[in-house]
Amino acid sequence: MSRVFDGSSTMASLVFSEYNLLPVINRFGIRLGFKDKTIEQVCEENGVETSFFLAIVNTYMNPNYLPHSGLIGFSPGLIVDYLHKTHDYYLNYSIPRIDYLLDGLVNSGQGEGMALIRKFYREYRHEFFAHISDEEENFFPYVRSIVSGKPNATYAARTFEQTHTNLDEKLSDLRNLIIKYLQPTYDDNRCNEFLIALHNLEDDLKDHARIEDLILAPIVEQVEKDLGL
Ligand SMILES: [Fe+2]
Ligand SMILES: [Fe+2]
Known part of the structure; x- marks a missing residue:
């Protein structure tokens, strides 16, 4: 640790x-x-x-660190505000930057590998936006409704826990694909920059998911119990 x-x-x-x-x-x-x-x-x-x-x-x-003491003490509203800012960072900075770096990489090389990388990333990007929209449109408004004392009965922490998907593993698959199978027809610096940007986003996403799964969801469940939901 x-x-x-x-x-x-x-x-x-x-x-x-x-x-x-x-x-x-x-x-x-x-x-x-x-x-x-x-x-x-x-x-x-x-x-x-x-x-x-x-x-x-x-x-x-520390991936294994959890603020055991006072875990329940944090306001779910505070956590949602932080997670929402993180989403903004992904949508306004990380993804546009990766789009830009991918264009540079693809334009610097040839071959089937480039087309495959572009296709893989395009599908991932679609999934990424759907994931963020789902949280922004369903889970976060639900958490805010609970904080305000007027719970929206159409959602529950359990729904989130059962449907929450992993966004970082596919980025790792993409890095793997590039590192192991890319034909060497590309610009080195562009490829390195792209890989580093993927790695940074992957790290940030792992942390983000830990906060959602291991901090926010259990707190919301506790609040649901307190409210008798
Ligand atoms: Fe999120
Ligand atoms: Fe998430």
Whole structure:
């Protein structure tokens, strides 16, 4: 298990230890220029609940980390807001960037492999948008309805748990396909950039799914029990 951060660690040390946390930190409205301030100080200055911030970054750093103490203490609304910002990041940055990098890669090479990669990615992209839309249109509004005390009876945490699919495995399949079978007719730098972008999205998606499956869904289930649903 890698290092677990607490509120007295400096925010800079968190970034130095994992640069992929930068977009995660940005989702809280936190931006660079930390000097030697602690995580707690920076969170307070930005109106962010430190324990929630730590739960999110530590879950990112350590796949087995779960904020056991006070797990139920986080507001489901707060978690949904964070997950919604993450969706925005995927839709407005990660996917358009991967689209762009894929075009560059495909245009730099030839052969059946390129057509296959494009087809695979196009299907994945379709599935990706359907997954995000389903959460934005069904699960998140349901969670917000529960928070507001007027539960929308057409959905349940169990529905989410039973139907929630995995988005990162297919990205790993795509990376595998490229690394093992691509004919060497492409531009090296474009291919490397594309693979790194896939890898970064895959990591972020794993963390995102852990928050949805292991933090949000159990909290919502608990709230359902409390409300007698
Ligand atoms: Fe999601
Ligand atoms: Fe999801």
